[in-house]
Amino acid sequence: MEAGGPRRRLVHLDLKGAPPRASYLAEVLPLLRALGATGLLLEYEDTFPYVGPLEPLRAPHAYRYRPGAGGGRGPRCRAGPGPDVSLSPRRSAGEVRAVLSQARAQGLEVVPLVQTFGHMEFVLKHKEFAHLREVEVFPNALNPHKEESRALVKAMIDQVMAQHEDLKWFHIGCDEVYYLGEGEESKQWLQQQGNTPEKLCLAHIKAVASCVVSSYPTVTPIVWDDMLRGISEETLAESGVPQLVQPMIWDYAADLDVEGKVHLIEKYRRCGFSKVWFASAFKGATGVNQSLTLIGHHLKNHLQWLEVASSSPADVLEGIALTGWQRYDHFSVLCELLPVAIPSLAVCLQALKNGGYSEKIKENVEKLLGMSNLETDTFMSTSLGTFPGSNILTLVTQVSFYLKSSVDELLERNRYVTGWFSPYHRKRKIIHPIIMHHFHPDAVSLLSKWNAVVQDLQAAMEQVFHKCTVEEWLEENVHPSLQKLQQVVDDLDKAIKAQQ
Template identity: 60%
Template sequence: MAGPPAFKMRLVHVDLKGAPPKVSYLAQVFPLFHTLGANGLLLEYEDMFPYDGPLRLLRATHAYSPAEVQEILQLAAQSELEVVPLVQTFGHMEFVLKHAMFAHLREVPAFPNTLNPHEPQALALVGAMIDQVLALHPGARWLHIGCDEVYYLGEGEASRRWLQQEPNNRAALCLTHMKAVAGHVLTRHPGVTPLVWDDMLRDMAQEQLAASGLPQLVELVLWDYSADLDVHGKVLLMEKFQACGFRRLWAASAFKGATGASQALPPVEYHLHNHAQWLQVAGQGPTDALQGIVLTGWQRYDHFSVLCELLPVGIPSLAACLQSLLHGGFSDDVKTKVEKLLGLSSLDVADAVSKGPSSFPGSNILALVTQVSLHLRGSVDALLERNRYVTGWFSPYHRRHKLIHPAIVQYIQPEAISLLGRWSALARELEAALQCCFYPDAVEEWLEENVAPSTQQLQALLRDLSEAAGGTCWDPAQDPEVGGTWQPLPAEPPDAQDRCPRTQL
């Protein structure tokens, strides 16, 4: 390493609003995070926090208990990871505002995204959430209060009336609520500094931002997850924020969860480019302006979206990104070190093979998810769309009308049963691996979203074959592997042989 790391603080973001890990799995990965170069965690609890009293209905089915939160903090401390909790207080409030009890606090009645900043109960709500979270984090130095992507702000009836009055504008509406939340934190919890995502402030007039007083209350987290991040533009933005009075700034990159709402495998090269760009920003920006970086690992794009890359699957990307930050780049030597630390033959998802018991916690999930993501759909599509007996003798028309030449069954059914058996066995193995790390609802969701569509296609094909052939070919109740048996049929009839091309007739 040529010199000290560009970022003093390196926080791994653990997004708990989808597939929250069991505490037992966090106990395994926290030491690895430390070994890889992290010294902090940004815990985005959402509905996994054990809210109490009137807020108890915010809890997810498998929300952590207070004792489990304390255990998580102890495990983090043992691995020298400083914990920064995150509480959404403006945008991304779906997990709160979806409930009928709090629906009246929506900015726009039809959408649960954004809190209505004009409602006195709105500030009381987020204040109560903040107080409960910090009560279980007595040593916290920072609290992230979110405030990103505040969609539909200014579109509610109360906001429209307010905006009609001079000199009110949408920026002032945003700043007023942020100041109120930050003020609550600083008044009720001295010594805790609020962090705020920067996107709602980027385009605000410098004069208005400076005059608002917000720069004296919060520290900004500048986020950009793109591989082609505009380094010069980001440096100018840092200079603007500093000129407005923000004393400390943070960066936010991404190691997963930023390249597609339904992404299953993180593109490591993409995320490495993102971190390389942030290293350039740190080198070209104002001296010591960035005191830390948050490596975000989104688990859902929002409360209602599907799951993206699971935490175990994202660990190779996280390892590469953390090590690149520590070493100022990702040389061949750094790559070799990462592969050795993780016990992988390669960081390439298509080639990564576990080297044995020394592999990282959850490496079996990575291997199985890779099989599903790269091969399951393709193998089923090959049978349904490129097998000449399926396309030529058992088309959708044939399936709908239950028509098939009896001899054709043997050229479709064995392959379908074999495929279904292979993928059903892998799904059972993956389910068992996922259950070690995640709660039942997350396991069910991932398998239903990523495995079931393909296996259901195979099951439907086999059912249609059985019905078209008179119900004697496949009995779903008797197959020990996949729920079906097949009976061999006579050899291929002459009229099923390849014909000469029509041009030769």
């Protein structure tokens, strides 16, 4: 422990939505280090530049290769028959390697995360891999009975491993394996005496972890713990899983049950797990389409985790990952963008590093972020900040607070609009000429103002994100109100021209 906080503090970068450009990450990593991060938990999902038969997994915005020397070396996990999908790239993954090199330069340890059981939508949505689904119609969970499923997982692990050096941990996911046991092969397997969904889950985790451990003896697998929590001590102990993996206990609530977590840690210890990790959240855990981060919620979450740490044996905690979810799953909308949540991350990291939060620590956070007044209890922060991407936070705050409300104010609460320029009037072009002039200047002025803000936001976002992220965020958060306003102005212009 360091000053009451966990010694290892990994910042989770969830790259399955709004993956930042490598150039932006290069700007942010020194700040993360200064704030107290000791490492990164990199969840690549579809942004890893997979090659060979795995190439379909790469999103159009995946981190790019550049010509260069051969990829990283290391043993390959092989699994019997099936296609050889364990190809190691012959050229280095340029952007991935650059980020990893920058992380190393900052003294940040990297732990890669590859989902290998649940949350496999980014793989199983593709026709090439759809036959490996647990339930035919759902792309979320992998069928644990197929040899080819294990070959696929091992191939993904090998390609990611090949780009990393000196790894101590590798996160194999395994959370939220919904519909496990509901596939046809699982139903048959469960009819055999003594077989249960819990044993099926543990068998797959053991198979994946065994591959990692046998092929990469210096690497310890980490798993999310939610599928393990409800399993009896006896079943866990007998499975052999505790000797292979370290569980990462996650809870993102502001009022998590400290006593319950301490008991859970004790249970895991009795089952044979040598160490555990915690997982908190600095963003992406308070609403599926949340656009601004409520720092107070996340600060409380971290202060509760500090209580759990101080109530547990000192030698049990390996570290904590501060999760920053970008989507709730592969198909859901974006939640808070990384630059928007950096003040929350700063507060949480500093609380963990110092074993608590005080006025002095708040002042240090403000200094590191270049903010004169950091508000933790509301969404509003009055100062702009100088941290990378702070302009995005300022503009997103404006849009989130005022765009919809200002358009609604004009269109739903202005008596001239509701009384004389309703959809009925607009459709039939029954417009009183005097009435139009009462609110035409207001509508044009409001549209002009918001177009300028959105133009600035788009330009700022394009510095940090790929075009597809910018488009998605604007379509979800800006276009509904702006298009409504634009339509009114267009109808007004037509009506005025018709009167001339």
